[in-house]
Amino acid sequence: PNSAAVFRDASAIRCVLSARRTLQEDAAVRLIQQEVRSWIIRRRFRTVVRMVIQRKEQLMLISRWQQKNVRQKQAVRVIENAWRSTLSRRRWHRVIMEARKDPERVRRAQAAAKVAQKQLHKEIQRRRLHAQSSSTSSMRAGSSNSLLGEDYPFNEPTNENNLQFCEESISEKGEKLIKAGTVIKLVEMLTSPTYTEAAYCEHFLTTFTDFMTPMMLFTLLRRRWCVPRPEKIESEANWKQTVLHPIQSCICQVLIMWCEKNFATIVDTPTLRERMVKFVEQDVRKIFSVAATAILEAIENGDQAAETGGFRNTDEYFMFLSQAPPPILPKKVRKAWDRGEDISSLVVGLSDVPPLEVARQLTLIDDNLFRSIRPKECFGQAWNRKGRDRTAPNITATVERFNQVSNWVATELVVERDLRSRVKKLDLMVSWMLACYELQNFHATLQFVTALNSSSVSRLRNTWAEWRKQHRKRADEYDQVCEQLSMLGNFTTYRQLLKEVKPPCIPLIAVALSDFTFLDDGNPDHLVAEDGGELINFQKRRMMGTQLADLFRFQQPYCFQPLSPIQVLLLNGSYLTEKDQYLQSLESEPRDGSKPNEALASSNPLIRSSVDGSVAKR
Numbered sequence: 001p002n003s004a005a006v007f008r009d010a011s012a013i014r015c016v017l018s019a020r021r022t023l024q025e026d027a028a029v030r031l032i033q034q035e036v037r038s039w040i041i042r043r044r045f046r047t048v049v050r051m052v053i054q055r056k057e058q059l060m061l062i063s064r065w066q067q068k069n070v071r072q073k074q075a076v077r078v079i080e081n082a083w084r085s086t087l088s089r090r091r092w093h094r095v096i097m098e099a100r101k102d103p104e105r106v107r108r109a110q111a112a113a114k115v116a117q118k119q120l121h122k123e124i125q126r127r128r129l130h131a132q133s134s135s136t137s138s139m140r141a142g143s144s145n146s147l148l149g150e151d152y153p154f155n156e157p158t159n160e161n162n163l164q165f166c167e168e169s170i171s172e173k174g175e176k177l178i179k180a181g182t183v184i185k186l187v188e189m190l191t192s193p194t195y196t197e198a199a200y201c202e203h204f205l206t207t208f209t210d211f212m213t214p215m216m217l218f219t220l221l222r223r224r225w226c227v228p229r230p231e232k233i234e235s236e237a238n239w240k241q242t243v244l245h246p247i248q249s250c251i252c253q254v255l256i257m258w259c260e261k262n263f264a265t266i267v268d269t270p271t272l273r274e275r276m277v278k279f280v281e282q283d284v285r286k287i288f289s290v291a292a293t294a295i296l297e298a299i300e301n302g303d304q305a306a307e308t309g310g311f312r313n314t315d316e317y318f319m320f321l322s323q324a325p326p327p328i329l330p331k332k333v334r335k336a337w338d339r340g341e342d343i344s345s346l347v348v349g350l351s352d353v354p355p356l357e358v359a360r361q362l363t364l365i366d367d368n369l370f371r372s373i374r375p376k377e378c379f380g381q382a383w384n385r386k387g388r389d390r391t392a393p394n395i396t397a398t399v400e401r402f403n404q405v406s407n408w409v410a411t412e413l414v415v416e417r418d419l420r421s422r423v424k425k426l427d428l429m430v431s432w433m434l435a436c437y438e439l440q441n442f443h444a445t446l447q448f449v450t451a452l453n454s455s456s457v458s459r460l461r462n463t464w465a466e467w468r469k470q471h472r473k474r475a476d477e478y479d480q481v482c483e484q485l486s487m488l489g490n491f492t493t494y495r496q497l498l499k500e501v502k503p504p505c506i507p508l509i510a511v512a513l514s515d516f517t518f519l520d521d522g523n524p525d526h527l528v529a530e531d532g533g534e535l536i537n538f539q540k541r542r543m544m545g546t547q548l549a550d551l552f553r554f555q556q557p558y559c560f561q562p563l564s565p566i567q568v569l570l571l572n573g574s575y576l577t578e579k580d581q582y583l584q585s586l587e588s589e590p591r592d593g594s595k596p597n598e599a600l601a602s603s604n605p606l607i608r609s610s611v612d613g614s615v616a617k618r
Contacts, residue, residue, distance in 0.1 A: 152223065181536060358566065359432055361560075404573070405448075411573075429448060
């Protein structure tokens with residue numbers, strides 16, 4: 001009995017010690033888990049803060065690159081103007097020297113100059129008087145008396161002279177689609193409870209800057225809000241419920257969609273945002289408090305999206321940044337990067353960085369330019385007109401970036417004298433191209449395809465033959481990508497591919513611009529009514545809105561960490577003109593098959609390679 005009691009006591013003691021040990025282990029595990037979680041949170045927070053700073057640096061780099069291009073264009077214009085003025089002075093000097101020999105000719109020239117000066121003065125005075133007296137009836141300015149005067153502009157009855165419908169096109173609900181109309185009638189149908197075309201509001205808010213200003217649209221919406229009360233009315237409450245409030249409810253929906261779809265037009269117009277907030281607080285909130293709150297929230301979300309690059313609030317922005325994968329860098333560079341050190345001295349050339357990371361940085365640069373494009377830049381072929389740096393700055397910058405990368409890639413290949421080094425560079429360029437294709441950056445992929453198919457690079461037969469011999473699998477992949485982006489059938493294969501792609505993606509901007517050009521040339525901006533007046537061709541704007549929706553649905557950001565040292569190398573690559581590229585190609589691989597000429601003139605400038613950091617004479 002005593003031994004049994006002792007055994008029971010020992011078992012109890014062991015159970016107590018085991019339970020105590022288990023509790024201690026659980027407490028230790030919980031402590032370790034808490035430390036790990038806090039460490040992960042701190043590391044994630046540091047990563048997010050670093051990405052915010054890096055994205056700011058990326059925007060500054062791209063802004064400096066754009067300013068540099070603008071300064072270069074301005075310098076070219078100054079030089080051209082100075083040269084023209086020099087030639088003009090020389091011509092006038094010759095004319096004056098010849099005129100001095102004939103005094104009668106000088107007298108006649110002075111008299112003709114005085115007569116021309118008087119005529120010019122009279123013409124200036126006439127134009128000033130005409131501008132002051134005439135009322136500007138332009139539809140784009142939208143300053144007609146019925147619009148800005150005291151009369152309600154929406155009382156005009158609908159007829160063929162102010163609104164036309166398509167005979168064949170019918171909406172999903174069985175209604176005829178609007179074909180053309182005046183500004184007043186288009187805005188009236190925009191806020192009409194009876195016209196229920198599903199995409200009309202979206203197409204209108206996307207394309208309205210092509211035929212009216214944002215301030216004019218807001219003024220019309222305010223005038224539309226104040227529907228005049230009829231003189232003879234049976235029940236005022238019934239009139240408000242059936243006429244007034246449905247129209248005002250449509251105006252609230254238009255304002256919300258305007259802030260969500262095209263908020264940039266509000267920000268770019270001075271004082272428009274302040275006037276809209278004042279209108280909502282003073283007029284809308286009295287009747288529709290919920291709609292007023294929704295409009296103000298849409299305005300705040302638009303402000304946040306302008307600061308964070310398309311995100312509605314800061315929390316959503318930080319959550320997006322925390323999901324970015326770590327950069328792919330060599331071991332030595334990665335350790336320095338993790339410690340927060342500057343890696344500019346460690347990244348001498350782009351060959352030190354894996355192809356996927358180079359493609360990521362290229363994609364971030366192109367993505368920033370692509371998401372900066374606004375709908376108003378796509379109207380009227382503004383990118384081909386004079387003053388495109390002002391009317392279509394982002395499209396112009398995107399096209400210039402495309403040409404810069406294509407010329408840079410071709411230059412890197414043709415300046416290389418050694419065949420083995422040139423084959424190595426060609427393989428590196430193709431690796432970057434394939435990586436961009438995998439990231440759905442078709443715009444950058446076409447940059448490489450254009451460079452590699454240029455006359456100066458495609459003629460390097462020895463280089464291509466050696467590369468295909470060494471890298472057969474990659475050569476097959478390269479051929480497949482070229483087939484996908486082929487121009488045959490107006491990019492038929494690419495268009496089919498784009499239908500299956502999900503954002504984020506950077507489509508071919510050149511294809512979109514060609515579609516816009518075809519649509520703009522084939523459809524007039526205005527149609528002639530029966531009374532001879534001009535109506536805005538909204539059918540053209542509807543087709544344009546569909547094209548813009550297909551393009552802008554890909555304007556979603558890529559979640560990668562920007563690396564400033566790599567982007568600096570990508571933005572500042574040196575390149576030659578197409579003529580010099582071809583001359584360099586002839587020197588690298590002469591037509592007669594002889595060895596390249598190494599004895600180049602020492603006076604030629606130097607080209608520093610962004611790929612491996614080497615310097616080549618040109």
